[in-house]
Amino acid sequence: MPRGILLTSNLPQLQNLIKRDPVGYQEEFLQQWNHYNSIRQIFQTSPDEQAKHFRELISFIAQVAPCYPKETADFPSHLSSLLLDSHAILSPDLRKNLVQNLVMLRNKNVITSIELLRTLFPLLPRTTSSTLRASIRNTILSDIRNANTPSKNHKLNRAVQAMLFGMVEKGMEAEVVGDKGKAKAVKPSSDGLGNNGDEAMWAVVLTTELWKKGIWNDSNCVSIIALGCFHPVVKVQSASIHFFLGSEDELYEDEDEDAIPDPKSLQHRREINKKTRSGEKKLRKTLKQIKKKKHHKAAENKTNFPALQVLNDPQTFAEKLHDSLARHDKRFSLPHKILIMQLLSRVMGAHKLCVLSFYTYIVKYLTHHQLQITAILVALAQSVHDLTPPDCLTPVVRKLAQEFVHPGVGSEVIAAGLNSIREVCRRQPWAMEEDLLGDLVEYRKSRDKGVIAAARGLLQLYREVNPGMLKRRERGKEGSKAIGSGAQPLPYGHSSKPAEDIEDLVLLEDHLRALRREEGVESGDEGEEVDEDDWKGWDVEEDSSEDSSDGEGWIDVDSDGDENIEVSDSEDEQEKKAAKEDAKPSQGDAPTPAPEAGPSRVSSLATTKILTPADFALLNDLRRQAAASAVESGSGGKAAKRKLAALEKTKSTAAQTGNLDSTAFISELDIIGPRKKSKADYAERIASIEKGREGREKYGSLKGKRKKEVGSSSTNREKARNKPIMMILGSGKVRGKKKASLREKQQKLRKHIDKGKKAYH
Template sequence: MGRGILLTANLPQLQNLIKRDPDAYREEFQQQFNHFSSIRQLFQTNPDEQAQHFRELVTFISHVAQCYPKETASFPSQLAELLLESYSSLTPDTRKTLVQNLVMLRNKDVITSIELLRTLFPLLPRTTSSALRAFIRSTILSDIKTANMKSQNHKLNRAVQAMLFSMVESGMQDELIGDKGKLRAKANGPGPTGDTTSHNGSEAMWAVILTKELWRKGIWNDAKTVSIVSLGCFHPVMKVQSASIHFFLGGDEENQDIDDEGPEEISVKGVQHRHEINKKTRSGERKLRKQLVTAKKQRKKKGLPTTTNFPALQLLNDPQTFGEKLYDMLNRYDKRFSLPHKILIMNLLSRVMGSHQLCILGFYTYILKYLTYHQLNVPSILVALAQSVHELTPPDALTTVIRKIVNEFVHPGVGSEVIAAGINSVREICRRQPWAMEEDLLGDLIEYRKSRDKAVVTASRGLLQLYREVNPGMLKKRERGKDASMGIAGGKQPLPFGHTAGAAVDIEGLALLEDHFQALRQEEEGHVEEDEDDMKGWEMDSDSDDESSEEEGWINVDDENEDLVISDSEDEDMDAETKKQKLDELEEAEKRVSTLATTKILTPADFALLSELRIQAAQKAVEAGGGSRAKRKLATLEAQKSTHDVSLDNTFVSENDILGPKKKAKADYEERMASIAKGREGREKFGSQKGKRRKGETPGSTTNKEKARNKPIMMIMGSGKVRGKKKSSLREKQMKLRKHIEKAKKAHH
């Protein structure tokens, strides 16, 4: 009896003994488990009573739960129920203990990942401790990552995605308040987790954060993941909207998480803007450098994207409906949204329109009121406008927009930077839809190439060069250039709006890829046959005599056989007819229609290989005497290879494309000091270069008075000193003489 009391009073010792021999200590464990059940009922009514002993019992049972699976079958559900129903009344230590023991049960495979995540997900928006919240967040991410390590765990992924989708959908029925001014608290009663956290978007925010993290780590990359975040773009809470929109946009200003860990996210653009408008001081320079370094560390730690999330945009389900909803929300809540948030929505809408070639014509009417040069963040608005245009956009819808830009930005009453931004915006719009430009307006804009400002000249010349390529008929004859004039003379005309060059029959050069795959298959089959022949001939060769090998071996060639000619190159004997034949074979391979695209799904690696094969074929054509035509084709293919990296880069533009080249800004304190330090390189401190050169001749450099003695008389005749001597009075001459005498006496003594 004394031994049993000792064991039950010392839980760590009992835990160690149970792990060694579970059957021998089953009664002691059952006694402790019954004790836990009775304390749990008391603990639900009064959590402060026996809290320490309750935590010890929970930890003990969690450690030995795998030894008694039948007795502890209901134990994990009891912990989860206690956390979800009585979370607000538990002490922080008790919450932490319960969560840690649930994770321990998952690590011991007592419970499944789905059971654990169903408990942890509702705790994220309710947790006030940053340490516990970070632990729950890392546990969720690591558990999902481990489950998808070897292969995709579709069962777990579907269950987790359903939970995240319900978390985002929980507050979708609330009224949208907007983000102008201070947000008003709006409590709509308890949420699905039993408290009032759903009304402020905490659940939805955490669902978006976890989904973005799983996408960034490459754990999830399917369309269901994108649909969760796309639903968050229409959430009534602005913070959830902003975080969801930034998922598609990427960029520098990723929305700050609601987690309180670490310092506040630093906006690089905001810091640089304040530095430009504030007074330049040394302390300000130091603060700027420190903030930029901190921002760089934060970005490196979080691994935020810096470019548009192209795969997510392409995986959108029904992008036309998604774009129309974005426009309806933007138009309906125009007075509730702040300008930065409206620009975010404009950017996302424009990128969806550009990448999927959508026609949402109401957007061009809506954006007209923001096209003024004094509008805040107008470069971002112009970028959104240019990105939304594509070759299927009706020109009539863009003509009014171009007129508005020209009337507001391109006239003598504004600065050169504004004119350059306006012309660049028109150029980016017309690059995507050239038929939106009017002929008279184009002639006026091209005249700005005679301006004195470099940015305006560059913008106007860019517009001129664009129409020389796409539609030179709209230019005057003297402005078309040589190539465009020759093209018009030859009957080359641009296709009208809505017309295409013709249906695609085949991918150019695909026959080369088909021949390459066929050659690889034949080579593999040939290797197999050669291996079999080698194995058959091995025994025959091994039985041969040395004499036969000597007789049928090498033939000695004497120096007297002068008529024997040895050549390693077949190209030396190739005549013009053979070269022409090879060239014709290459051209036929290029023109032949291939059926590979109908039998195989081509991957990006296949297209990269196709590009290499076309370049190799073009090189062979040049070597075979293809002439200048083959050389031009080779140069074109090599240029296409260098610019083949991103096909969507031509769809999206940046603010630098709109603003154009900038003038060199006035040097700040740091730049001036750097220039001074560069000038002092290679010389001693406080020493002039002339003194350094004359160091071997004289102890130091000459003074200005000594320099004046060696000047020609005509150089000093007009100086103030010489002219003053002539005009000095008798009294001034006497005073100067007296001063000279006293100075000479002092020097003599």
């Protein structure tokens, strides 16, 4: 007991001794444990009394808790109840201390990740300290990332996703307030929190972070944010919609903790500073770390599909979006309604859905004086696809022509209207009427550059898809040939031809074959290793439930009667076998000709190899290279130039949206089109004048003063040389030249020659 009394005031020393000999100092620990329980009961009645000593006891017990698991079994629940039940009366230091000790218990495997996260999730909307909130957020993200680092922890992921789903679903039954006008007062809930959507907001933010970091990439993650798109609080809706649109405009967005420094700035700093061996060594080490970090970050950011493609039941999702948009039209502000329109249009375009009432709704916004009309026109064009009924789009196209394309509006409005009509008709050509098309293409004779480009784009589109709707003189060479050959445009709902092969897959097959020849790969095993490398970062979540038995594996199949079947996993083996067969002489003693590589060649790569997302990314690069080489050689003509432009546009759009297949998405620049430089206004002209006056005296010319030692102006003879001809036509000197005789001209020329000779000598 004297030893215990001596160590009571020195908890760090007792902590050190307990870790060395837990059994020998068990009595001293029990004494401190009883002391902790008594102070905890006192703390519930008077929180300010002995607060510092209470924090020290909590830290001490958290440190030695693994040494006495039975005695401290209830200690984590004590900390959780203090944080959740008495959060309002706790001091900031005590809150931080409790959170740190809970994280320490998780690091020492005293509690599980689920127990820790069940305490941390409710704290995010309750705490008012930005520092503590950022610490909790980073702890949650790092704990889930570490749990999924070696392999997917499906049990933890399902539990956390259920908690996040519950946080979003908690306030779904509330009334939609909207963001137009003043917000109504929020009634507090039973737990003392307001129904202002803070819990749902944090659930959306955390889910978004986990998706972006590549920790979660399944449909359950997307379903949480899809539910947030229908939350009654507008800020939760906005954050959820921005996730699907790929926007970075989110609340509570902090700086990335894994920010990567710029290698060029480091090298530049190295050149300026004093050059030492240690500095060179540090620079090489830093560059190596940057390269490694970029590699890991790129692997994390790879996902199988964009979020829109992983939606569960996209048709119902789109119909609910339109229902929310139409029902709360007067409560939502215009920017928020445009956000919903953009998401709805992207879902319709990506999944080829038909929400026909959307076109009836959007018609009322199709006026040239509407605010943010270009964003609305983008949403309209993105919602159209080849399966959209033309009967629903014909009134929309007619309304666009009536509101935007007429002499009573500016040239920018006409260009925007023509570009919008072109984008709609590019996806559904049958939405255009023949008489209206004839009127619209006449605008190619306009004087404005943007209008000319828009009208020519519409004309070129129908020369390709349906030249029969154009007049004879407007069809062009290719369109006239197509009509002369009897080619007819495909009716609505018909495809050009059955899918026989992936477009340009021959390029990928030849590229892989060339790589194998360079590396000298002959066996099929090494090819399998390459495929496994391609699938890294692209793996789909697999079901690893414990109910699956070890016996459910390969099934033995009886091979009777299947003696002629040959199975080969290697493409190279098939190529060698085909080469041997080609080398054998046929019955007529003539070699069998190899198939020629041409436009009719069908690649067998899709039937012999599982194509990974990395293969499709490589195929897109090969398409661009092939189109660029065709443009340089001039063999493809204008069609090759248009194809290259389309591929480059697809690449830039995919880089912005993070979408692997972004051909259905357009930007506002596609609607506005090319525009000439607008005339400078008064402020711009004044700014240009002030810039020109810099460095000179007020209202004074420095022409003569800069070139001469003694400042003076130019002579009258110099001024006469620089005068415009119209100013001196009436002078006597010029009139005298006109009236001079031939003799006078000869004398003047001789005088000029003699004067030049004297000056030369």
